[in-house]
Amino acid sequence: MAEGQDVFARARGRTVRGFRQDEEYQWKAPFYFIQGADPQFGLMKAWAIGDCGSGGDEWEEEIKLTEQAVQAINKLNPKPKFFVLCGDLIHGMPGIKAVFSGHCHKNAGGFYKGLEMVVSSAIGCQLGEDTHGLRVVIVTEEDIVHRYYSLNELSNQGIGKDLLDLLVKQN
Numbered sequence: 001m002a003e004g005q006d007v008f009a010r011a012r013g014r015t016v017r018g019f020r021q022d023e024e025y026q027w028k029a030p031f032y033f034i035q036g037a038d039p040q041f042g043l044m045k046a047w048a049i050g051d052c053g054s055g056g057d058e059w060e061e062e063i064k065l066t067e068q069a070v071q072a073i074n075k076l077n078p079k080p081k082f083f084v085l086c087g088d089l090i091h092g093m094p095g096i097k098a099v100f101s102g103h104c105h106k107n108a109g110g111f112y113k114g115l116e117m118v119v120s121s122a123i124g125c126q127l128g129e130d131t132h133g134l135r136v137v138i139v140t141e142e143d144i145v146h147r148y149y150s151l152n153e154l155s156n157q158g159i160g161k162d163l164l165d166l167l168v169k170q171n
Helices: 043-049 060-075 151-157 161-170
Strands: 034-037 083-086 098-101 108-112 115-119 133-139 144-150
Touching: 043 060, 098 144, 133 151, 133 161, 144 151, 144 161
Parallel strands: 034 083, 098 115
Antiparallel strands: 108 115, 133 144
């Protein structure tokens, strides 16, 4: 594949073509990657108040730590080969209007008592008719607006003007 094409569309046959076969096929030298786990936004307050069933309405500490982790990784030299984030991403959701998830490997969702469930299709293996992609979510004071984009569409055309206009209104 040409340089700059979608790295996520390169996974085939239990390999990632982002690692060039002619360069990566045979062992040449040590490398490293970064593995992070459990940012679990909301757990620190819940743990502090001794009630892990609630209290997940404050994320400030976890956001600072996650930003610190990203900054630390970006400063590393040499750069890691890749970064993988595992485990629980969130613990609690303040002011829940929508829940975003995956695991279904196709787009799905619905509403229940004013709560929207949004299931985004996979970056990797597709089990439905959807293309490999990502969901862009715009959060305004009044609303949450989201759209699923194929990786090619997002790479080539970017975020739609209507969604970008929502960001401009907020600034």
